[in-house]
Amino acid sequence: MSGVERVIRHITRPLAATVLLLVGCASLRPPAPGGEERNQIETAAEARFDRGVDYYDASQYERAVVEFGIILEEYEISERADDAAYMLSLSYFALERYDGAIAYATRIGRDFPSSPFFDDALLILAQSYVEEERYVPAATAYMDLIERSTDEVLLEQGRDALQRLIETRLARSELRELVNRPAPADVRGSLLFNLGSKELSAGHRERGRAYLERYLQHYPDGEYASRAEALIGADRPPALVQPRRVGVLAPLTGRYSDYGKAVREGVELATEEFNQVNRAALSLIIGDTHGDPVDALRTAQQLIDDEGVIALIGPVLSSSTIAVAGLANARGVPLISPTATEQRISTIGQYIFQLNPSSTDQGRAIGAFATEEMGLQKLAILHPSDTYGYGVASSFREGVRRGGGTIVAEESYDLGTTDFSENILNIRGAEPEAVFIPGFPDEIILIAPQLRYYDVEAQLLGSDGWNSERVVLMGEQYVEGAVFVVPQSNEGPSIATSGFAERYRRRYGSAANATAALGYDAMAVLAECLAYGPTDREGLRVRLEEFGARAGASGIVTLRARIRDPGYRFFMIREGNIVEVERGEEVMPVGREED
Incomplete structure (x- = not known):
């Protein structure tokens, strides 16, 4: 299947390609009966459809709804009827009127079961339910898509989205509702494992073990087998707690080691400063997760059972943190x-606390900045195909849409990819003004020169993964002019002004970054709570629960998600240096000449 034929599979792709596919699909339907009246109907429907597509392509979705709606009301027997229903679902989705998107996506399944867009409509249906936070019907729609579709692109999108729902959105009661429904084997396995893990986290030991054992019985060599065995093995009486011993989980080797090293150094600096003024010194037990959720889970179990740590800091990555948090x-x-x-x-549970603002906010912030401040209108996304990548891409789309821009292409890549040529060529064909790359340093320094090699002359945008000296040094001229976002509370001090930066430089001989500051703040909060004297984990949990907010190295520090409302600072790589973009400063996008 060519790129033009596949482009309809994502609701944010260019409508020119949508039109080509919709026109081509007319030949898939049975021939219409003859007669002058029927020809008039088809001619009128075709004219309405063309106007509707023009309106959609111009982001005039309300007008598009009118044109497509008339086709279904007045020309329902035309060959364009199911196309119009599909375009109505897309238009309502773009308008964020998800009830309308659901109604017309459902209508395709009911009234046009042989439509070539049946599977695409299931994807729109599921995405609309997600936006309305109706997660069970969303999961059901994704499961129906996975069960019936043979399109590899749709299957990948459906599986990835369903997995994110299972891991982060569906409650235990909702998982129990879904786990006994007919489902593909891999989906059923994920439901069983995640339900078992969440039941254990909620303190329902017997029920949690039962689901995990059921998973191992049916899928002994499955994707989650090692983690299920680890969770079952961990469900035993707790080891003797060492009240002054803290466990740290970070990827100290592998592709994410820059992040792990920064967190570890921030934690160590905070510990050293605490121990200088407190008699009851704290000690650290540091475990290497290798950036892998299974290794993170095993290392966490060792720190808890063998080392008796009173608390854990980390892991660094969201995927590993989700695994360990259970x-x-x-x-x-x-x-x-x-x-x-x-x-x-x-x-996930009452013992789990989170310091960093979500990637959702980062994507929305840079999307709005690119469209509203930099004047960019046609944007593309190239993101990793993991929970973080899909989350930040989704929020970037929202920020761009609210700023009046359009996503003209979106590509994802597997972790460990080194050749991005196929992704880049697909992006080049859409002619974007900017490409958003929410990657890690090792990915960025591979992607940037390949974009230049394939003549993609576009503004580069990024998330806080770009806030690294490694990107500047290794990316060289290929990252020059890139603009990226870094979370920073508007009310708190910056890293540069908090005093942390100078202490970090004296200790390690290098500049501090946001990741190191977050590691420092996490340990500083934990040490402050331990200074009150809790000697067991429950007492410490209570202290952490009562912790309010204070100025830290990374800004205003709080463990209460509803309190932390970070501002964002924007930076640019200019002449080999990372410089802050001041509020109101005009930023000339790459490729534009000044007037």
Whole structure:
């Protein structure tokens, strides 16, 4: 299937390609009966449809709704009827009127079961239910799509979106509702494992073990087998707690080691400063997660059971944090996540606390800045195909849409990818003015030169993964002019003015970044709570629960998700340096000449 034929599969792709596919699909329907009246109907429907597509392509969705609606009201027997229903679902989705999108996506399944857009309508239906936070019908629609579709692009989108729902959105009661429904084997396995993990986290030991054992019985070599065995093995009486011992989980080797090192150094600096003024010194037990959720889970179990740590800091990545949080909550071990960006991690259980603002906010912030401040209108996204990547891409789309811009292409890549040529060529064909790359440093320094090689002359945009000296040094001229966002409370001090930056430089001989500051703040909060004298995990949890807010190295620090409302600072790579973009400063996008 060519790129033009596939482009309809994503609701944010250019409508010119949509039109080509819709026109081409007319030949898939049975021939219409002859007769002058029928020809008049088809001619009128075709004219309405063309006007509707023109309106949609111009982002005039209300007018598009009128044209497509007339086709269904007055020309329902025309060959354009199911196309119009599909375009209505897209138009209502673009208008954020999800009830309308649901109604017309459902109508395709009911009134046009042989439509070539049946599967696409299921995807729109599921996405609309997600936007309305109706997660069970959303999951059902994704499951129906996975069960019936043979389109690899749709299947990948459906599986990834359903997995994110299962891991981060669906409550235990909703998972129990879904787990006994007919489902593909891999989906059923994910439902069983995640339900078992969440039941353990909620303190329902027997029920949680039962679901995990059921998973292992049916899928002994499945994707979650190692984690299920670890959770079952962890469900045992707690080890003797060492009240002055803290466990730190971070990827110290592998592709994310820059982040792990920064968190570790921030934690160590905070610990050293605490121990200088407190008689009861704290000690750290540091475990390497390798950036892998299974390794993170096993290392966390070792720190809890063998080392008896009173609390955990980390892991660094959202995927690893989600895995460890279930175990920590089930065992009653307080965990502070300094850097994970999945916004609902702190809802996993009462022992789980989160410091970093979510990636959702970062994407929305840079999307709005690009459209409203930089005047960019046609934007593309190239993101990793993991929970973080899809989350920040989704919020970027929202920020762009609210700023009046359009996403003309979206591509994802697997972790470990080194050749991005296929993604880049697809993006180049859409002729974007800017490309948003919410990647990690090692990914950015590979992607940027390949964009230049394939003649993509577009403004580069990024999230806080770009806030790294490694990006500037290794990216060289290929990252020059890039603009990226970094979370920073408007009310708190910056890293540069908090005093932390100078102390960090004296200790480690290098500049501090936001990741190190978050590690420092996580440990400073934990040390402050331990200074009050709790000697067990429950007492520490209570202290953490009561912690309010204070100025820290990264800004205003709080463990209460509803209190932390970070502002954002925008930076640009200019002449080999990272410089802050001041409020109101005009930023000339790459490729534009000054007037």
